[in-house]
Amino acid sequence: MLYVELIAQGLVQGCIYAAIALGLTLVYGLLRILHVAHAALFTLGAYIGVLTTNATGSLALAFVAAMLVSGVAGVAVFRLGYQPILNRPPFVALIASIGLYIAAEEIFRIVFGASGLSFVAAPLQSQVPIFGGLQFKQAEIAVMLGTALIIAVLAYLQNRTRIGVACQATVSDPQMAESFGVSLQMVRDINFFVGSALAAFAGVWVGLLNNLVEPTMGSVPAYKALAIIVLGGLGSVQGTLLAALTLGIIESFGTIYLGKVLDRNAIAFAFLIAVLLVRPQGMFASK
Amino acid sequence: MLRIDNLTCGYGSFLAMSDLSLTLRPGTITGLLGANGAGKSSTLMCIAGHVAAKAGQVYFGERDVTGLTPTERVRQGIAISPEGRRLFKDLTVEDNLRVGGLIHPAAEFKRDRDRVIDLFPRLGERITSIAGNLSGGEQQMLAIGRALMARPQLMMIDELSLGLMPKVIDLCYRALLTLRDEGMTILLVEQNTDRVMGVADDICVLESGRRVWSGSAAAARNDPTLSAAFLGLH
């Protein structure tokens, strides 16, 4: 029963990682940029989520607001931050991205205060018995269902709509895609919007599960999401999803069995190093 | 149909093609021949708008298309199956065709796709396959099919037969003749000189970024200097 519980806890964490890391994968696949500032959009989403919930009492509204605001902010980061330096070497964008993230942390501190915000009446906190004495917070169940739903919808849109197919073609060969009439600007905007909205989705859940939203809450997800997309084989969406879930479960077991020697984040990176020693191309890369 | 006046193009200060003039007659196949590095692919990519012209003009019909983007040229009716084919390797055959037809309404996709499948029934059998998993011949059919989805009047094909089995080459050439008989104008780059001479109406020979011969295929066959020097025919 402990195992089942650990796996389930790992899946909850893994879903959150997946929602964060997907945006990074999309951006990497499209532009070959390691978008560290992505984590700022995660934090922004968490703030919008807690503020909206406290103001209106509606968590659903909080998700909509957080995803819209972060989505638009993500497009702004792309257009103002990355677009002007797209033809420079990739490390230029990486440095810009790290700078943006640090600046964002400070802005959160100045605007929302250093000590963080909590939910006045945090929703979805009661325990739900599943079977055999196993219990979950409502919020944890909702994280898993919500992530699965959102990813299923995105997969559907990507494979069944013209815009989705155009996005995939652009990742494969931007010059050819553009010549057949794909607007690169639109594809890039859409990817930043969707990726950032997903980060906000994760941010709201993390804020709710910890009942705390603080300026630095993005720093651990920032580098952990980078680790995940490397594990997933850089740019592979399925690889990223599997890597996120695997990492969630490894961490969950690790904190029980290795918790005395390594903390949660150290376990994640020990795992990353171990995998890369054996498979430098990532866990799930085909080539 | 397509008229090229004194076209010069290249990369940075390097000129891949200088001062090329060439006219394609509507509904004909023109073979563009030359050794490796002669500038054939650069010329095709310049006509398609992917390589900028440094001097000269490209007229398509009555229209000067020299300054247009690749997309605008596709909308005008100029399509290319480029060197290396450059398929969307992670996408299915059907999705590759879908992207090829993006400039047309979604409602017309099925009709256009079925026309491509009529031309290359093999693509119909592989419609759900991932393009990267296709055989070389199937990939070439898909590259041509994807370009056809834009409903071009001018079709440019680079290295049609490269790496393909003779049977597949036959099939592709039969398709080209069908397209020409329907009125399409075709500009064909080939290493395989015998093949081109078999179907082409006109021939243009390039050498080191310059045009060294052009005329009808019949004249090319009868020109002893050309046969020996450039075509390796006997």
Ligand SMILES: Nc1ncnc2c1ncn2[C@@H]1O[C@H](COP(=O)(O)OP(=O)(O)OP(=O)(O)O)[C@@H](O)[C@H]1O
């Ligand atoms: N992207 C590029 N950047 C710089 N130089 C290039 C580029 N593409 C081609 N060239 C150069 O331009 C010249 C003409 O190349 P091009 O590919 O047009 O020749 P080609 O006739 O198609 O040759 P092949 O038969 O080998 O395909 C060559 O010297 C080549 O090295």
Ligand SMILES: [Mg+2]
């Ligand atoms: Mg070539």
